[in-house]
Amino acid sequence: MDCLELVFLMLYTFLCQLALSSSLPHLCPEDQALALLQFKNMFTVNPNDSDYCYDISTGVDIQSYPRTLSWNNRTSCCSWDGVHCDETTGQVIELDLSCSQLQGKFHSNSSLFQLSNLKRLDLSFNNFTGSLISSRLGEFSSLTHLDLSHSSFTGLIPSEISHLSKLHVLRIGDLNELSLGPHNFELLLENLTQLRELNLNSVNISSTIPSNFSSHLAILTLYDTGLHGLLPERVFHLSDLEFLDLSYNPQLTVRFPTTKWNSSASLMKLYVHSVNIADRIPESFSHLTSLHELDMGYTNLSGPIPKPLWNLTNIESLDLDYNHLEGPIPQLPRFEKLKDLSLRNNNFDGGLEFLSFNRSWTQLEWLDFSSNSLTGPIPSNVSGLQNLEWLYLSSNNLNGSIPSWIFSLPSLIELDLRNNTFSGKIQEFKSKTLSVVSLQKNQLEGPIPNSLLNQSLFYLLLSHNNISGRISSSICNLKMLISLDLGSNNLEGTIPQCVGEMKENLWSLDLSNNSLSGTINTTFSIGNSFRAISLHGNKLTGKVPRSLINCKYLTLLDLGNNQLNDTFPNWLGYLSQLKILSLRSNKLHGPIKSSGNTNLFTRLQILDLSSNGFSGNLPESILGNLQAMKKIDESTRTPEYISDICYNYLTTITTKGQDYDSVRIVDSNMIINLSKNRFEGRIPSIIGDLVGLRTLNLSHNALEGHIPASFQNLSVLESLDLSSNKISGEIPQQLASLTFLEFLNLSHNHLVGCIPKGKQFDTFLNSSYQGNDGLRGFPLSIHCGGDDQLTTPAELDQQQEEEDSSMISWQGVLVGYGCGLVIGLSVIYIMWSTQYPAWFSRMDLKLERIITTRMKKHKKRY
Missing domain, CATH: 3.80.10.10 (Ribonuclease Inhibitor)
Incomplete structure (x- = not known):
C-alpha cells in the first residue's frame, strides 16, 4: 500500500468515527443525573395538582402530566422528559417541569443547585405550598429563562434574582402571597437589561414604576401588584412592546402619549382594567393598527365611545365594562375582525337597531350589553351573527318578544336576557351547545320548550315569569345541571319523582311560588349534591320527605307556605x-x-x-x-x-x-x-x-x-x-x-x-x-x-292645662260622689304635704290608684 492510499484510509477511518460519535446520544455526567433523581425524590406526584395549566405565552390550555415518572438511572438523563443537555458537553442546560403535578417543599439546599450550567428553568404550575423562593437561584449566572409562576411560592422574592443579568424571560407571577422588598423592584429593572418578558402578576410590589428598564421588553404584565404613581411614558415608546397588562392597580395613573407611540406598530394587547386614566383617549390611539385586544373596563371613561377607538380596524376584543359611557351605541361597521365586544354596566340608552346594520360582525362570538338603559324590542331582521356563542342583554329595559334569530343561533352557549320585560313564548332552540339559559324576571309565558330538556345545560333559570304547564320528567335528562330555577311561575301538577335522583351535579333546586300539588314523592338519593332546595309557596301536602337526610351538603331548605301535615x-x-x-x-x-x-x-x-x-x-x-x-x-x-x-x-x-x-x-x-x-x-x-x-x-x-x-x-x-x-x-x-x-x-x-x-x-x-x-x-x-x-317647661305647662281641664270636667262627678270622698281626698292632701312616714305614703299611693280607677269607671259611664 503506497503512502497516498494510507492517508485516504486514515481519513476515511477518522470520518467514520466522527460520524458515528455524532450519531450517538451524549451521556450526561453521573453527578447531574444523581442530582436530578434526588430532586425528583423530594416531591410526590399528585394528579389533583396542576389540573389547570396553560401556556402563559399563548394562553392555550395544556394537559398536565407527571414528567418525572420517566426518570430512572437505567437511561441517560439527557433522554428524560423535560431535561435537555448541551450537545457537546452533555451538561444539563434546560429543565422544564411545568405542569408536572409535583407537590412538596422546595428547600434551599435542593440538589437542583448542582446543575450550575442551567440556562432555562421552568417550575410553573406545580404545588410548592409554603416554600420560599431560594436566594441561591442567583447562582445560575447563565440563566436566560426563569419561570416560577403558579406554583404557590410565598414570601419575599430574593434580591439575588437581580444578579441574573442574562435573563430574557422572568415569570414569578402567582395567585398566592409573594412580594418584593423595598427598592427591589427598581433594582430588578435596573440590572436585568436584557429582559424581553417580565411577569410579576399578583406580586405585592407596592411602588412606583421606575423609568430605567430594559429597552428590549416585548411583554410586561404587572396585573394586581399594588403599583401607584404615574406610569412612565417611556413604556409606550418601547419599540418591541407587544403585550402590556397593568390591570387592577387602582392607584396607578396612566396618561397616554398624545403623539404617535413608538410601540404603535407592534402593540397587540393592552389591558388597563381598573387603573386611573388621567385624560381623555387621545387621537394617538388611532395609530395602534396592530392592536387586537383592548381592555379599558373600570377606568371612569365618560361620554360617548371615544372616536379614536373606532379606527382600531384590527381589533378582535374590546372591553369597556363598568364605565360611565352614555348615549346610543354607534354603528361600528369597520370592526370586521371583532370577536368579543363587552359594554356592560354603562349608561347606554336607545335601541339595538344598529344590530340590523352591522352585518360585518360575522366573526363576533361574545356580545355583552348587560346593565345599561337600552330600550325597545330586539330587532327581528338581524343577520351575520351566526358565530355568536355568548349573548348577554340582561338588566335593561328591553321588551317585546324574543326574536327567532336568537333561538336559531347554531353555536349559542350562554343566553342571558334576565331583568327585562320580554313577553311571548320561549321558542325551540336550534343550538345543541347550550350551557346557560337565564331568562328570569320577564313576562314570558307558555310551557318550557322540549329543546331545553335535551341539552348539556349547567344552568336553567326561568323564575319570575308566567310560564305554565307541568314540569316534564324529561327535565331529569339534564345530567350536567347545576342550578334549576323555575320559581315564581304558573307551573302545576306534581314534582317529577326523578328530580331527587339528579345527583351528579345539581346543587340548587328552586320550584317555589308555583301551583305544584300532591306529596313530595321525590326520593333524594344517596350521594346527591344538593346545597339549596326551595319548594316554598305551593300546594304540597303530606309529610316532609325522610330521604332529605341524604342531602348531606344541604345549606338551605325552604318548604314554607304549603300544606304539609307532619310533626x-x-x-x-x-x-x-x-x-x-x-x-x-x-x-x-x-x-x-x-x-x-x-x-x-x-x-x-x-x-x-x-x-x-x-x-x-x-x-x-x-x-x-x-x-x-x-x-x-x-x-x-x-x-x-x-x-x-x-x-x-x-x-x-x-x-x-x-x-x-x-x-x-x-x-x-x-x-x-x-x-x-x-x-x-x-x-x-x-x-x-x-x-x-x-x-x-x-x-x-x-x-x-x-x-x-x-x-x-x-x-x-x-x-x-x-x-x-x-x-x-x-x-x-x-x-x-x-x-x-x-x-x-x-x-x-x-x-x-x-x-x-x-x-x-x-x-x-x-x-x-x-x-x-x-x-x-x-x-x-x-x-x-x-x-x-x-320634663321640659313646655311639657309642664301642657300637663297643667290638661290637669285644669280635667278638674273642671270632673267637678260634677266629684260633687256627686259624696262628702266622704271629699274628706278622704282632703286628708290625703294634708298627709302628702306634711310628709307623713313612708308607710303612710305607700298607703296614700295605693288609695290614689283606687280613686283614679273609680274615676275612669265613672268617665266611661258618663
Missing part, C-alpha cells in the same frame, strides 16, 4: 351543613321533642317555624344547640352573602314587623321565628346565649312568665317581637343596653312597671307597649316616679 322533623338536625331552615305556614303540629343529641342544628343561622300548630314548651334543647348563633363574626366589615352557586336568597323573611320576599341572605343574619303557634310555658333564658341573634320573634303564642334578663347579652339584636302572649312582670332594665335594637313589640301581654329609659327605648312608639295596662313611662301617658325631673 317537627327533628332528624333534619343531622344535616351538618344546614344553615337555613324554613317550615313556616304549614300544618305542622305537636310538641318539638328533645332528642338529647347536642350535635343537631349546630350551624343553623335562620330557623323559621312560624304559622304552624306547634305546641308545648319552646324547643329548649334545639335552641341550646345553635352554636353558630353563639358568636358574633366581627372579622368582616362589609356584608357577605350566604351563596351556593346562584342561590343566595330566602323566599320570605319576617323581621322588624314586616314580611320581605326574595331577600338576599347576609352571612351575619341570625333569625329565630317561632311566632303564630301554640307554644306555652316560660321563655328559656338560654336564648340569651345566642349572642349573634339579629331577629327574635316569639309573638302570638301562649308564653308566660317573665322576659329573661339574659336578653341583655343579645348585643346585636335588631328586632324583638314578644307580642300577643301572656308574659308578665317588668321589662328588664338591662334591655336598655341593646343599642342595635330597631324594632320592639311587647304589646298585648301582662307586663307591669316602668319602661326602661334611654338609648333605643327613647325611640319606640306606644304601639310597642299597647295592651299592657300595668306599664308606665315614656312613651305612655302614665308616668313613672322620677320622670318629672326629665
Whole structure:
C-alpha cells in the first residue's frame, strides 16, 4: 500500500468515527443525573395538582402530566422528559417541569443547585405550598429563562434574582402571597437589561414604576401588584412592546402619549382594567393598527365611545365594562375582525337597531350589553351573527318578544336576557351547545320548550315569569345541571319523582311560588349534591320527605307556605351543613321533642317555624344547640352573602314587623321565628346565649312568665317581637343596653312597671307597649316616679292645662260622689304635704290608684 492510499484510509477511518460519535446520544455526567433523581425524590406526584395549566405565552390550555415518572438511572438523563443537555458537553442546560403535578417543599439546599450550567428553568404550575423562593437561584449566572409562576411560592422574592443579568424571560407571577422588598423592584429593572418578558402578576410590589428598564421588553404584565404613581411614558415608546397588562392597580395613573407611540406598530394587547386614566383617549390611539385586544373596563371613561377607538380596524376584543359611557351605541361597521365586544354596566340608552346594520360582525362570538338603559324590542331582521356563542342583554329595559334569530343561533352557549320585560313564548332552540339559559324576571309565558330538556345545560333559570304547564320528567335528562330555577311561575301538577335522583351535579333546586300539588314523592338519593332546595309557596301536602337526610351538603331548605301535615322533623338536625331552615305556614303540629343529641342544628343561622300548630314548651334543647348563633363574626366589615352557586336568597323573611320576599341572605343574619303557634310555658333564658341573634320573634303564642334578663347579652339584636302572649312582670332594665335594637313589640301581654329609659327605648312608639295596662313611662301617658325631673317647661305647662281641664270636667262627678270622698281626698292632701312616714305614703299611693280607677269607671259611664 503506497503512502497516498494510507492517508485516504486514515481519513476515511477518522470520518467514520466522527460520524458515528455524532450519531450517538451524549451521556450526561453521573453527578447531574444523581442530582436530578434526588430532586425528583423530594416531591410526590399528585394528579389533583396542576389540573389547570396553560401556556402563559399563548394562553392555550395544556394537559398536565407527571414528567418525572420517566426518570430512572437505567437511561441517560439527557433522554428524560423535560431535561435537555448541551450537545457537546452533555451538561444539563434546560429543565422544564411545568405542569408536572409535583407537590412538596422546595428547600434551599435542593440538589437542583448542582446543575450550575442551567440556562432555562421552568417550575410553573406545580404545588410548592409554603416554600420560599431560594436566594441561591442567583447562582445560575447563565440563566436566560426563569419561570416560577403558579406554583404557590410565598414570601419575599430574593434580591439575588437581580444578579441574573442574562435573563430574557422572568415569570414569578402567582395567585398566592409573594412580594418584593423595598427598592427591589427598581433594582430588578435596573440590572436585568436584557429582559424581553417580565411577569410579576399578583406580586405585592407596592411602588412606583421606575423609568430605567430594559429597552428590549416585548411583554410586561404587572396585573394586581399594588403599583401607584404615574406610569412612565417611556413604556409606550418601547419599540418591541407587544403585550402590556397593568390591570387592577387602582392607584396607578396612566396618561397616554398624545403623539404617535413608538410601540404603535407592534402593540397587540393592552389591558388597563381598573387603573386611573388621567385624560381623555387621545387621537394617538388611532395609530395602534396592530392592536387586537383592548381592555379599558373600570377606568371612569365618560361620554360617548371615544372616536379614536373606532379606527382600531384590527381589533378582535374590546372591553369597556363598568364605565360611565352614555348615549346610543354607534354603528361600528369597520370592526370586521371583532370577536368579543363587552359594554356592560354603562349608561347606554336607545335601541339595538344598529344590530340590523352591522352585518360585518360575522366573526363576533361574545356580545355583552348587560346593565345599561337600552330600550325597545330586539330587532327581528338581524343577520351575520351566526358565530355568536355568548349573548348577554340582561338588566335593561328591553321588551317585546324574543326574536327567532336568537333561538336559531347554531353555536349559542350562554343566553342571558334576565331583568327585562320580554313577553311571548320561549321558542325551540336550534343550538345543541347550550350551557346557560337565564331568562328570569320577564313576562314570558307558555310551557318550557322540549329543546331545553335535551341539552348539556349547567344552568336553567326561568323564575319570575308566567310560564305554565307541568314540569316534564324529561327535565331529569339534564345530567350536567347545576342550578334549576323555575320559581315564581304558573307551573302545576306534581314534582317529577326523578328530580331527587339528579345527583351528579345539581346543587340548587328552586320550584317555589308555583301551583305544584300532591306529596313530595321525590326520593333524594344517596350521594346527591344538593346545597339549596326551595319548594316554598305551593300546594304540597303530606309529610316532609325522610330521604332529605341524604342531602348531606344541604345549606338551605325552604318548604314554607304549603300544606304539609307532619310533626317537627327533628332528624333534619343531622344535616351538618344546614344553615337555613324554613317550615313556616304549614300544618305542622305537636310538641318539638328533645332528642338529647347536642350535635343537631349546630350551624343553623335562620330557623323559621312560624304559622304552624306547634305546641308545648319552646324547643329548649334545639335552641341550646345553635352554636353558630353563639358568636358574633366581627372579622368582616362589609356584608357577605350566604351563596351556593346562584342561590343566595330566602323566599320570605319576617323581621322588624314586616314580611320581605326574595331577600338576599347576609352571612351575619341570625333569625329565630317561632311566632303564630301554640307554644306555652316560660321563655328559656338560654336564648340569651345566642349572642349573634339579629331577629327574635316569639309573638302570638301562649308564653308566660317573665322576659329573661339574659336578653341583655343579645348585643346585636335588631328586632324583638314578644307580642300577643301572656308574659308578665317588668321589662328588664338591662334591655336598655341593646343599642342595635330597631324594632320592639311587647304589646298585648301582662307586663307591669316602668319602661326602661334611654338609648333605643327613647325611640319606640306606644304601639310597642299597647295592651299592657300595668306599664308606665315614656312613651305612655302614665308616668313613672322620677320622670318629672326629665320634663321640659313646655311639657309642664301642657300637663297643667290638661290637669285644669280635667278638674273642671270632673267637678260634677266629684260633687256627686259624696262628702266622704271629699274628706278622704282632703286628708290625703294634708298627709302628702306634711310628709307623713313612708308607710303612710305607700298607703296614700295605693288609695290614689283606687280613686283614679273609680274615676275612669265613672268617665266611661258618663
